[in-house]
Amino acid sequence: MTFPAPTSAQIEAAYAVARDRYAALGVDTEAALATLATVSLSLHCWQGDDVGGFENPGGPLEGGIAATGNYPGKARNGDELRSDLDLVYRLLPGRHRLNLHAIYAETSGVKVSRDELRPEHFATWLDWAKTNGHGIDFNPTCFSHPLAADGMTLAHPDPAIRRFWIDHCIACRRIGAHFGRELGTPCVTNIWIPDGMKDTPVDRLGPRQRLRESLDAILAEPLDPAHNRDAVEAKLFGIGSESYVVGSHEFYLGYAVSHPGLLLCLDSGHFHPTETISDKISSVLLFVDELLLHVSRGVRWDSDHVVTLSDETQAIMHEVVRGGFLTRTHIGLDFFDASINRVAAWTIGARNALRALLVALLEPTARLRELELAGDTTARLALLEELKGMPWQAVWDVYCYRNDVSVGASFLNEIKRYEAEVLAAR
């Protein structure tokens, strides 16, 4: 089965109608597209191999996160992962970043302890990023490791184990700064740790005191923010840490507020299922300088399903745009679905994030605000609902077309071809 693309005449004609419909609402579609072109998503490398990494091929994924499914064609090394990523980037309009984890170091078969990782272990990633114009973001990997086997890392009661993870995070910040310096765009180095407890702890305070001390030690070395920015990521619970997570939202929000320049990471799967991160953005950005988003989709738990064009994805992007927060928000993706073609999963999720952003950029926000301020909540609701049916897809299609990227579902044709020619041979 092939997936048809509209003709250029159809794309242009639909766009002309859409442009006029939006203009009637006071929205300039060309301005929206120009803004969209300035946004770089950070694509998470770990969608390509189910968060496996290259340190311990075939080893288990630990830390309370899980990739389910066994779709064939998983990337097994850096070259395969980069090849898969190249295709994803070709199917996305705009220029986008890479979000790399420390377990994706390439050490030529030599075992390098995580606390001894250096920029040279990521040289191939850096060369590839330079050649292809990608910025790089980075993450220490504080899971899937014998010293994290009991579910504690930076908050571990054993000072030697804590020291190991502190040194790993220090090494990662330096690697991040190296990426930022070499690529001319700051690397966001994000710390997420799994530390927590399955059952009710007696001491909730002690691990948090230790985590604070560990973070202080990690962040003690000043690094040029033009090269590296640090972020911390909270979580409500994980598998095996259902009763207590050391790095909770309150913990990291407090830590970020008291450390100017530190970014807070909000992952859409890391809160109670009835809680949304879209409602947190405007509060957090009143008190912290910049935000990192991990746009994900939890289904009943932090399941990391592929991002869809859901109400919440839409609400997140609306909040970023309405608040004028685009320049203070780093938009990363965080999902890993092993039950479908992984390249398609990446592409579908990333295109949806961009589509949601475009819809937000096409909103006549000033007009809606006027209605709200005047107390006309009837008209606000009516307009918001009408906007859902506006021809934004025609604007998206012309954006893809102008960027020489597959229009509509025709991107699947390239992925199917790649699956037959490349993935099937793995």
Ligand SMILES: C[C@H](O)[C@H](O)[C@@H](O)C(=O)CO
């Ligand atoms: C692999 C990532 O570090 C991980 O997904 C983290 O960001 C997270 O969200 C853990 O639940």
Ligand SMILES: [Mn+2]
């Ligand atoms: Mn995350």
